[in-house]
Amino acid sequence: MIWRIFFFLLLSAPLFGQMAAPDFQLQDHKEQRFDYKENRKAKYYLLFFWHFQCSHCQQGLTKVEQFLKDKSPEDIQVVTIFPFAHQKEEFWTYVQDSSNQLQTPFFQHATDYKATARRAFALKGQPPFLVLLNAENEILSSGFKAKKLERIWKALR
Numbered sequence: 253m254i255w256r257i258f259f260f261l262l263l264s265a266p267l268f269g270q271m272a273a274p275d276f277q278l279q280d281h282k283e284q285r286f287d288y289k290e291n292r293k294a295k296y297y298l299l300f301f302w303h304f305q306c307s308h309c310q311q312g313l314t315k316v317e318q319f320l321k322d323k324s325p326e327d328i329q330v331v332t333i334f335p336f337a338h339q340k341e342e343f344w345t346y347v348q349d350s351s352n353q354l355q356t357p358f359f360q361h362a363t364d365y366k367a368t369a370r371r372a373f374a375l376k377g378q379p380p381f382l383v384l385l386n387a388e389n390e391i392l393s394s395g396f397k398a399k400k401l402e403r404i405w406k407a408l409r
Contacts, residue, residue, distance in 0.1 A: 271390060271391050272388075272389055272390055272391075273372075273383070273385050273389050273390065273391050274372035274373065275368075275372070276364065276368040276369035276371075276372045276373075277364075277365070277366055277368045277369075278331075278333060278362035278363065278364060278365070278369065279340075279362060279363050279365045280361070280362060281344050281347070281348070281361065283365075286360075286362045288329075288331050288360070288362075289389060291360075292329070292387075293329060294326070294327045294328050294329040295327035295328070295386070295387050296325075296327055296328040296329070296384060296385065296386060296387070296392075296408070297328070297329050297330075297331065297384070297385040298316070298328060298329070298330045298331070298382060298383070298384055298385075298401070299331050299333055299369075299382065299383040299384075299385065300312070300313070300316060300330060300331070300332045300333065300359075300380065300381075300382050300398075301333045301334075301335050301364075301369070301370075301373070301375060301380060301381040301382070301383075302332055302333070302334065302380045302381075303334065303335075303336065304334070304342070304343055304346040304347070306380065308380055309380045311398070312380040312382070312397065312398035313332070313359075313398075315398035315399055315401070316330060316358075316398050316401060317356060317358055317359075319398075319401050319402055319405075320358045321358075323402070323405070325405070328405075329360065330358055330359050330360065331359075331360045331361075331362055332359050332360070332361050332362070333362050333363070333364050333369055334361070334362070334363045334364065335363075335364040335367065335369060335370040335375060336364075337363065337364065337365045337366070337367060340363045340365060343363060344363075347361050373394070380397070380398065381394075381395060382394070382395070382396050382397070382398060382401070383395075384396075384401075384404060392404075392408070
């Protein structure tokens with residue numbers, strides 16, 4: 253029990269480093285392995301865990317997209333992760349629907365098909381859940397809301 257409290261506090265810290273992100277497995281829409289570390293094109297990675305039926309998640313995605321449009325940071329990539337394997341077909345249908353904001357070059361989408369990311373980050377309940385990683389795959393911030401992204405980004409600059 254103590255280790256869970258410690259782990260939660262550690263993941264809730266506003267900014268820290270030196271803690272490597274856990275390993276986890278993702279898939280793209282073709283059910284191919286998606287390794288965000290191999291496809292890295294930026295100094296920072298934002299992992300955004302979300303559910304397509306969650307209004308808070310939708311608002312968070314909108315805030316992240318607006319941040320990316322306003323700030324145009326070239327050194328950050330966003331991977332949206334759907335952590336519920338039993339609904340992945342519905343998720344991909346939703347993502348590929350052109351009537352929502354998800355058809356944007358800012359986001360790469362993936363599913364957590366074996367729930368490895370969900371377990372690795374100890375996700376409970378409904379997302380959204382954001383994790384910011386640096387180039388060394390260390391966790392800089394975790395468990396924050398999308399509205400705090402700009403403040404965290406300024407602290408990194």
